[in-house]
Structures are given as structure tokens and as C-alpha cells.
Amino acid sequence: MYTCACNTGFNGTGYVCTDCNECQGQCGGNTCNSSAICTNTLGSYTCACDSGFAGNGVSCIDYNECIGQGSGNDCNQYANCTNTPGSYYCNCTSGFYGNGVTCTSYDFCGSQGGSIQSGGGNECAPVGSTCLDTVGSYVCSCNPGYVGNGFTCGGESPESVCCLPSQTHKVFSST
Numbered sequence: 543m544y545t546c547a548c549n550t551g552f553n554g555t556g557y558v559c560t561d562c563n564e565c566q567g568q569c570g571g572n573t574c575n576s577s578a579i580c581t582n583t584l585g586s587y588t589c590a591c592d593s594g595f596a597g598n599g600v601s602c603i604d605y606n607e608c609i610g611q612g613s614g615n616d617c618n619q620y621a622n623c624t625n626t627p628g629s630y631y632c633n634c635t636s637g638f639y640g641n642g643v644t645c646t647s648y649d650f651c652g653s654q655g656g657s658i659q660s661g662g663g664n665e666c667a668p669v670g671s672t673c674l675d676t677v678g679s680y681v682c683s684c685n686p687g688y689v690g691n692g693f694t695c696g697g698e699s700p701e702s703v704c705c706l707p708s709q710t711h712k713v714f715s716s717t
């Protein structure tokens with residue numbers, strides 16, 4: 543008289559044994575990390591961390607691509623990188639528009655106008671000033687004969703004729 547038992551990883555009577563699908567919770571389930579892919583195999587299973595994670599499949603730790611881990615990041619030099627579990631994203635900094643991989647300085651001094659917030663336009667004095675685009679910003683200068691900081695430029699005054707144009711650099715806070 544003898545009895546048969548299925549090997550570990552198999553279900554059945556002992557005469558007929560079929561593989562447990564541990565990935566679907568059979569035979570005690572699996573120990574794969576929640577950020578891993580479980581693959582059923584005959585008699586066992588394997589775990590592999592999702593892309594963007596490092597580890598053996600049971601332990602998976604997010605790569606911080608923003609500090610160069612994993613495959614790093616392709617954020618533009620004028621973008622902020624934000625790490626996320628399994629990934630990351632890029633946002634252009636103030637003064638630039640784009641998808642974060644490509645960031646282009648706004649044409650502040652263009653003739654289209656518009657608000658600073660929407661990217662176009664500038665706050666230079668409408669009369670007596672000159673706007674100069676810089677990378678991610680712009681500079682307002684009062685023309686010779688006008689006095690002010692570039693955002694406000696007063697009319698001609700006798701004493702101002704002698705003086706160099708004043709200017710103010712528009713500074714954006716980086717968020």
C-alpha cells in the first residue's frame with residue numbers, strides 16, 4: 543500500500559498533478575512586490591520588478607531618475623524634474639514653455655502682446671521703453687530722454703537727456 547502526493551507547486555490527487563498558478567493566488571499565492579510582474583512557471587513562478595524599479599521582484603525600489611538613477615531623465619536644462627513611483631516627469635520652469643523635454647523661452651518682446659502668465663507680452667512701459675528678450679526672461683529699458691525703471695518711463699525731462707538709459711531685469715521665481 544502506498545500513497546502519492548503532488549510535489550510542491552502542484553495541485554492534485556497525487557496521481558494527477560497540475561501546476562499551481564501562484565500568480566492567481568493558488569497554493570498560497572506569491573511573494574511578488576506590488577510593483578512587480580508575476581510570471582507563472584511549471585512548479586513555481588518568477589517575479590520581475592516593473593520598469594522604473596530596481597530589485598529582485600520581491601523587493602522593488604523606485605529609481606529616482608531625477609538624480610540619474612535607472613535610465614536617468616531627459617528633462618530640459620530649463621525644466622524641473624519630479625520623481626514618481628516607476629517614472630518621473632518634467633515641467634518647464636517659469637519663462638519657458640514646452641513639454642519639459644523641450645523648453646523654449648517665451649517671446650516676451652514680440653508684438654503679439656498678451657499676459658505674462660500666458661507667455662506672451664511684457665510689462666515694459668508702453669511709451670518710451672525698449673524690450674529685450676533674454677533666455678527665459680526679458681529686460682525693459684527706458685529710452686534716452688525718458689526716466690524710470692523700464693516698467694514706468696516718464697516723459698522727457700531736461701536733466702534726463704544727459705543720462706544713460708535705466709533698465710530693470712524682470713525676474714521670475716522658479717517654481
Ligand SMILES: [Ca+2]
Nearest residue numbers: 562583585586
Ligand atoms: Ca506555477
Ligand SMILES: [Ca+2]
Nearest residue numbers: 605626628629
Ligand atoms: Ca521614479
